Amino acid sequence: MFIKFLLFFGTFFLMEGFAWFIHKFIMHGIMWNWHQSHHVHHKDILEKNDLFSVVFGIVSTAAIITGDLIPSVWFLFWIGLGIALYGIFYFIFHDIIVHRRIKIKYVARNKYMKRIMRAHYIHHKIHTREGAEAFGFLWAPKKYEKKDD
Secondary structure (H helix, E strand, O other), X not given: OHHHHHHHHHHHHHHHHHHHHHHHHHHHHHOHHHHXXXXXXXXXXXXXXXXXXXXXXXXXXXXXHHHHHOHHHOHHHHHHHHHHHHHHHHXXXXXXXXXXXXXXXXXXXXXXXHHHHHHHHHHOOOOOOOOOOOOOOOOOOHHHOOOOO
């Protein structure tokens, strides 16, 4: 059971590094044609960038199903669940709290939330492929913390 727990939560935490890498080098690289839609103001419900969530959802679902159906790769089930948990946290933080794609009243009060939200807003100050910073989604370095927080 400890191994399953480790795979599940380990995957969740490792996903932040993986997502940072994908965001910096893939989304702001070869797949900018999808991600660009996220860096321009629009009033549409969906954007081309949402296709990344579909891709990660397919990977997560495939891992869960494969790990459940094939006993020799049982560990994929827990890895897939870790990816899914990261996707849920990403959706809540990124799409609901930061970008308000679902209208809620939320005011960040703790240092952690203020820091990651500030980092994401700084990331969005750049509307081009190059020059952006702060590529994380659920973690940001302390340099994005205001002194008075």
